[in-house]
Each structure stands twice: as C-alpha cells, then as structure tokens.
Amino acid sequence: MKKHILLGICALGLVYSCATNPITGKKSLNFVSNSELFPSSFQQYGTFLKENKVITGTADARKVENVGLRIKAAAEKYLIYLGQGQYLKDYRWEYKLIDNKEVNAWCMPGGKIVVYSGILPVTKTDAGLATVMGHEVSHALANHGAQRMSAGQLQEIIGVGVSAATSGKSEQTQQIWNQAYGIGSQVGVMLPFSRGHETEADKIGLTLMAIAGYNPEESITFWTRMASQSSGQAPSEIMSTHPSDATRIANLKALIPEAKAMAAKVGVIK
Numbered sequence: 377m378k379k380h381i382l383l384g385i386c387a388l389g390l391v392y393s394c395a396t397n398p399i400t401g402k403k404s405l406n407f408v409s410n411s412e413l414f415p416s417s418f419q420q421y422g423t424f425l426k427e428n429k430v431i432t433g434t435a436d437a438r439k440v441e442n443v444g445l446r447i448k449a450a451a452e453k454y455l456i457y458l459g460q461g462q463y464l465k466d467y468r469w470e471y472k473l474i475d476n477k478e479v480n481a482w483c484m485p486g487g488k489i490v491v492y493s494g495i496l497p498v499t500k501t502d503a504g505l506a507t508v509m510g511h512e513v514s515h516a517l518a519n520h521g522a523q524r525m526s527a528g529q530l531q532e533i534i535g536v537g538v539s540a541a542t543s544g545k546s547e548q549t550q551q552i553w554n555q556a557y558g559i560g561s562q563v564g565v566m567l568p569f570s571r572g573h574e575t576e577a578d579k580i581g582l583t584l585m586a587i588a589g590y591n592p593e594e595s596i597t598f599w600t601r602m603a604s605q606s607s608g609q610a611p612s613e614i615m616s617t618h619p620s621d622a623t624r625i626a627n628l629k630a631l632i633p634e635a636k637a638m639a640a641k642v643g644v645i646k
C-alpha cells in the first residue's frame with residue numbers, strides 16, 4: 377500500500393511539475409519557481425562576495441564586466457527574438473572577478489556571475505572569456521540549477537519508495553535493493569542528466585557568444601587549452617558530471633554552424 381501511494385505521488389509530481397523552458401523549448405522537471413529560487417540566489421551571492429576578495433578597477437575586472445554586458449545583451453536579444461522578452465525581467469545581472477587561483481567560473485540563478493582570476497590565463501582573449509561566461513549564463517537561462525534540485529528531490533522520494541517496498545524483506549535484501557537503486561540512479565540518471573546540462577549549456581553558450589559578436593570557433597581554442605590543463609586524473613566519462621574533453625570539442629565543432637546561423641537571424645551586437 378505504501379509503495380502504491382509513493383509511486384502515485386511521484387507520478388503526480390511528474391505530471392504537474394514539467395514546465396517548458398523558453399530558451400530550450402523543452403519540457404523539464406521543475407518543482408522550483410524563479411520567484412522561490414532568485415531571492416535565495418541573490419542572498420548567497422552577496423554573502424559570497426563579502427567572504428571573498430573582489431578585484432575591481434583593473435584591466436581584467438573591466439574585461440569581465442565588458443564581456444558580461446555583451447553576453448547579457450545577447451541573452452536579451454535572443455529571448456526577444458524567441459518571443460520571450462519578459463523572461464529576464466527578474467534577473468539582476470552582476471559580473472564579478474574574484475581573486476582565486478582556481479580555474480573556475482559560475483553563474484547563479486538570476487544572472488549572478490563570478491569569474492575566478494585563475495581561469496583568465498586559460499581564457500586569454502575576450503572570445504575565450506565569452507565562451508566561459510556564455511556557457512555559465514546558459515546554465516541559468518535553461519534553469520539547470522532548479523532542474524537538478526527537482527531531480528534530487530525526486531530521487532530522494534523514489535528512494536523512500538524503494539525502502540518502503542522492501543520493508544518486509546530481510547535486512548540483506550533491503551541493503552541490496554537500496555544499494556542497487558543508489559548506484560543505478562546516480563550512474564544511469566543523475567550523471568547523464570548533468571552531462572546533458574553541460575552539452576545544452578555549450579549549445580546555448582555558442583549562440584550567445586555569436587550574437588554578442590564573438591567568433592564561436594574560438595570556443596574550440598579555449599576548450600583545447602582547458603584540456604591541456606588536465607592532470608590526466610579525470611574520471612571516465614560515464615562516472616563524470618561533465619562530458620570528456622574530446623566529446624565536448626566534437627560536439628562544439630558540430631554546433632558552431634548552427635550558432636552562426638542563429639546569430640545571423642537574431643542579429644549580431646556591434
């Protein structure tokens with residue numbers, strides 16, 4: 377009985393929690409609205425800035441700001457073209473350079489962007505930086521953060537269902553089923569889910585950088601440099617949240633003509 381109730385709840389959740397994302401055109405699982413997510417995102421971003429050294433007034437800081445503004449303008453132009461001009465009305469864009477040797481950058485829901493100084497020697501050019509910032513902004517535009525949160529919640533709910541369904545079995549049987557579900561849901565669902573998000577962000581990011589006036593072919597140059605940064609200790613692709621460098625570069629090469637074509641339709645920012 378418990379099993380049927382939990383499965384019913386999951387089914388209802390799947391039916392009523394799928395929303396169409398305006399920039400991807402896809403229906404995706406999403407329990408979390410932007411009105412719920414953005415205030416928390418903005419607060420966490422503010423806390424992060426207070427706890428870390430923000431670089432201001434330098435050529436690198438100005439570069440991050442300028443490239444960020446062009447990516448923002450490209451996102452707005454693209455969404456207007458798609459007939460979704462109101463989608464970004466609650467965004468509060470910021471672009472901050474942080475003094476940190478880590479090779480990293482990220483964008484929180486609502487347009488809050490951080491670039492670590494450690495990634496600049498790898499981006500090198502404005503186009504390289506646009507590759508990174510366009511990719512990170514695309515995660516936010518496609519609501520990947522909310523989708524991961526929703527998928528995690530659903531994974532937990534189904535895990536409870538597995539436990540309830542095996543509650544009358546021996547302890548050994550329960551452990552086998554719970555372990556099998558944990559490994560299966562992680563390797564078979566959650567990791568491919570994350571890799572799919574990375575590929576989707578690459579595709580949208582190429583379009584944004586092209587509309588922003590940067591050559592999307594420069595993304596290949598950047599990711600080739602990123603691949604050379606690898607220590608050779610990366611996990612196998614099936615066990616990773618990101619596609620392999622070779623897979624990513626191959627995907628980007630295939631997507632570049634589409635990004636250029638879309639930029640020609642939307643119009644390139646001068």
